[in-house]
Amino acid sequence: MLDVKNLSMRFGGLLAVDQVSLDVQEHEIVSIIGPNGAGKTTVFNCISGFYKPSGGKILFEGKEVQGKPDYKISRLGMVRTFQHVRLFNKMTVVENLLVAQHRHLNTNLLSGLIKTPNYRSREQKSLDRAAYWLERVGLLDLANRDAGNLAYGQQRRLEIARCMVTEPKLLMLDEPAAGLNPAETKDLNQLIVSLKEDYNVSVLLIEHDMSLVMDISDRITVINQGRPLAAGTPDEVRQNDDVIKAYLGEA
Amino acid sequence: MAAHNFKHALFCAVVTMVIAFPILGLNLVARGTRVGLEGADASTIISVFVAAAIVFFFQLYRDTIMGNLGKLPALNPLAGREPMPQAKRVKLESWALTGIIVLALFWPFFVSRGSVDLATLVLIYVMLALGLNVVVGLAGLLDLGYVAFYAVGAYTFALLSQYMGISFWMALPIGALLAALFGLVLGFPVLRLRGDYLAIVTLGFGEIIRILLNNWTSITGGPNGIGGIPEPTLFGMEFGRRVKEEGNTSFHETFGIAYSGEHKVIFLYLIALVLAVITALVIRRLMRMPVGRAWEALREDEIAARSLGLSRTAVKLSAFTIGAFFAGFAGTVFASKQGFISPESFVFLESAIILAIVVLGGMGSQIGVILAAIAVTILPELAREFADYRMLVFGAAMVLMMVWRPQGLMPMRRIHIELKRQE
Numbered sequence: 001m002l003d004v005k006n007l008s009m010r011f012g013g014l015l016a017v018d019q020v021s022l023d024v025q026e027h028e029i030v031s032i033i034g035p036n037g038a039g040k041t042t043v044f045n046c047i048s049g050f051y052k053p054s055g056g057k058i059l060f061e062g063k064e065v066q067g068k069p070d071y072k073i074s075r076l077g078m079v080r081t082f083q084h085v086r087l088f089n090k091m092t093v094v095e096n097l098l099v100a101q102h103r104h105l106n107t108n109l110l111s112g113l114i115k116t117p118n119y120r121s122r123e124q125k126s127l128d129r130a131a132y133w134l135e136r137v138g139l140l141d142l143a144n145r146d147a148g149n150l151a152y153g154q155q156r157r158l159e160i161a162r163c164m165v166t167e168p169k170l171l172m173l174d175e176p177a178a179g180l181n182p183a184e185t186k187d188l189n190q191l192i193v194s195l196k197e198d199y200n201v202s203v204l205l206i207e208h209d210m211s212l213v214m215d216i217s218d219r220i221t222v223i224n225q226g227r228p229l230a231a232g233t234p235d236e237v238r239q240n241d242d243v244i245k246a247y248l249g250e251a
Numbered sequence: 252m253a254a255h256n257f258k259h260a261l262f263c264a265v266v267t268m269v270i271a272f273p274i275l276g277l278n279l280v281a282r283g284t285r286v287g288l289e290g291a292d293a294s295t296i297i298s299v300f301v302a303a304a305i306v307f308f309f310q311l312y313r314d315t316i317m318g319n320l321g322k323l324p325a326l327n328p329l330a331g332r333e334p335m336p337q338a339k340r341v342k343l344e345s346w347a348l349t350g351i352i353v354l355a356l357f358w359p360f361f362v363s364r365g366s367v368d369l370a371t372l373v374l375i376y377v378m379l380a381l382g383l384n385v386v387v388g389l390a391g392l393l394d395l396g397y398v399a400f401y402a403v404g405a406y407t408f409a410l411l412s413q414y415m416g417i418s419f420w421m422a423l424p425i426g427a428l429l430a431a432l433f434g435l436v437l438g439f440p441v442l443r444l445r446g447d448y449l450a451i452v453t454l455g456f457g458e459i460i461r462i463l464l465n466n467w468t469s470i471t472g473g474p475n476g477i478g479g480i481p482e483p484t485l486f487g488m489e490f491g492r493r494v495k496e497e498g499n500t501s502f503h504e505t506f507g508i509a510y511s512g513e514h515k516v517i518f519l520y521l522i523a524l525v526l527a528v529i530t531a532l533v534i535r536r537l538m539r540m541p542v543g544r545a546w547e548a549l550r551e552d553e554i555a556a557r558s559l560g561l562s563r564t565a566v567k568l569s570a571f572t573i574g575a576f577f578a579g580f581a582g583t584v585f586a587s588k589q590g591f592i593s594p595e596s597f598v599f600l601e602s603a604i605i606l607a608i609v610v611l612g613g614m615g616s617q618i619g620v621i622l623a624a625i626a627v628t629i630l631p632e633l634a635r636e637f638a639d640y641r642m643l644v645f646g647a648a649m650v651l652m653m654v655w656r657p658q659g660l661m662p663m664r665r666i667h668i669e670l671k672r673q674e
């Protein structure tokens with residue numbers, strides 16, 4: 001469904017991403033790994049439309065999407081989380097999920113002002129969907145708290161729930177396990193697998209936690225200093241000499 | 252540290268002298284056909300020195316003074332208290348609001364005509380401030396040219412009535428919609444800009460509209476303005492002594508009461524009150540609707556909002572347009588109240604006053620904005636002898652607010668949507 005071809009991104013003199021190609025098929029979890037500063041987040045920013053790539057093509061469901069504005073990309077069904085959690089801190093947990101469903105709601109001003117039945121029913125549906133996902137990530141009891149007051153692990157889960165209420169086809173997670181304790185990481189592992197199995201969402205994952213990556217990925221792309229280094233199944237990548245040298249050897 | 256403070260304080264004192272001395276210490280006197288310069292009397296010069304000394308000592312002990320000011324407990328007695336639960340707060344607020352509205356409905360029948368007239372002006376400012384609050388407080392866009400939309404509303408009514416004989420009630424929606432259209436058209440190219448740039452460009456737009464009105468003499472009458480703007484009618488009843496428009500009747504004759512100039516003033520006040528209440532209610536609802544949440548989300552974290560499919564331009568434009576709409580509303584009422592408008596009424600100072608009301612009241616908070624509108628309009632009227640110092644007091648008030656309560660008199664507390672447990 002997602003096909004990235006020879007993607008390049010240049011910041012002034014720095015070629016942060018150099019000819020990276022990768023693809024994600026339906027019902028698949030694909031991971032991008034690489035040392036710090038390898039350009040992983042930059043790849044995400046290009047795909048999700050925050051940066052306009054300097055070169056290459058990005059196809060989503062067969063259509064070119066590179067250079068499209070970020071909000072349009074997200075409406076196509078590609079939604080991401082951020083390396084540093086970005087919630088609407090002063091809004092409540094459930095409101096965070098309502099904002100994400102903006103385009104599912106009746107945003108006509110007049111229908112909102114006089115509360116037409118259509119407006120009410122869509123608002124109720126959004127609340128139900130929000131409640132469902134809060135239950136799913138174990139935050140239902142905290143629904144009316146300010147998002148900024150949640151513990152770190154809870155914020156991470158809320159960010160994923162916030163993506164899921166938009167009903168995406170492809171979920172892009174940027175280091176979702178960073179800062180989580182082992183128990184939380186295990187829950188995250190199960191959650192991601194269940195997103196794929198039960199909700200038919202493909203996942204593109206950036207992660208430093210190798211055991212998580214190796215455990216859940218169908219395929220892995222390794223990049224180093226902006227350049228693609230290797231790609232394949234977890235076993236292939238684990239045994240690749242270049243990867244061992246550049247990545248594991250360094251650590 | 253002390254040496255640094257001393258130098259700084261000395262510098263400030265010298266600046267005070269340099270500025271104050273030529274302005275206050277020297278007088279221009281007409282001697283025949285020529286103008287001569289004369290020193291002011293001793294007391295003025297002494298006060299300049301005293302002022303410089305005050306500045307010097309204040310700057311010298313500035314840190315201590317400001318530190319102690321910040322600690323003054325009495326200023327915010329509620330600071331340490333737990334916030335009220337939302338349900339209770341909402342109830343209390345709506346009771347208070349209903350009380351205020353009922354009081355405001357009956358109040359004009361017991362006071363002087365001048366007070367009612369002033370109250371109408373307050374209500375116009377309330378409308379303006381509530382509208383600007385959407386733009387600045389809720390959407391976080393610094394608009395320094397808000398008065399332009401106010402002018403559009405006022406001039407729409409003035410021109411329509413002059414050239415086409417359209418009545419107040421027809422002009423009210425037209426004026427508001429036209430102002431909204433202006434907001435939409437002007438906002439579209441501008442809203443890509445951020446922060447300071449946006450402020451400067453909107454400032455420019457405000458001035459352009461005013462200059463346009465001033466110079467397009469053939470249509471707008473230029474600096475002479477437009478007069479003879481009709482007052483609102485009540486179901487075809489006019490409030491003047493004699494009926495001006497054919498087909499209308501007059502209010503006092505219909506009800507068989509003696510003519511009184513007060514009827515008209517009170518009627519206008521009531522219209523302004525109803526419109527202000529409608530404005531407040533509509534904006535309150537908007538805050539709880541998807542648009543309102545989108546404004547807040549974009550203000551909180553623009554990147555996250557965009558990543559979830561919110562279009563920055565569309566969301567900000569909606570705030571800009573809605574704000575302009577209410578300014579148009581207020582403009583129509585203003586034109587009708589004055590009966591005469593000219594570009595004089597739409598100078599930058601007006602934008603600044605409306606913005607000051609929003610900031611003083613606490614960005615985003617409605618009750619705060621209403622209180623601030625009352626304070627900012629009425630205080631200068633009460634203290635007319637200090638009219639010369641109005642801007643000075645204004646500036647001082649703003650500085651003090653920034654020190655003590657940067658969040659405004661009554662900072663906004665949002666009404667959250669609650670997720671009810673369904674078992």
Ligand SMILES: Nc1ncnc2c1ncn2[C@@H]1O[C@H](COP(=O)(O)OP(=O)(O)OP(=O)(O)O)[C@@H](O)[C@H]1O
Pocket residue numbers: 011014016034035036037038039040041042043083
């Ligand atoms: N907006 C930008 N402007 C200039 N340089 C940038 C920008 N964004 C990223 N870079 C540079 O691009 C390179 C890749 O950064 P990126 O954030 O993509 O790395 P990463 O693989 O996500 O690293 P990490 O594992 O630490 O998150 C870095 O050298 C970074 O400094």
Ligand SMILES: [Mg+2]
Pocket residue numbers: 040041042083
């Ligand atoms: Mg990164």
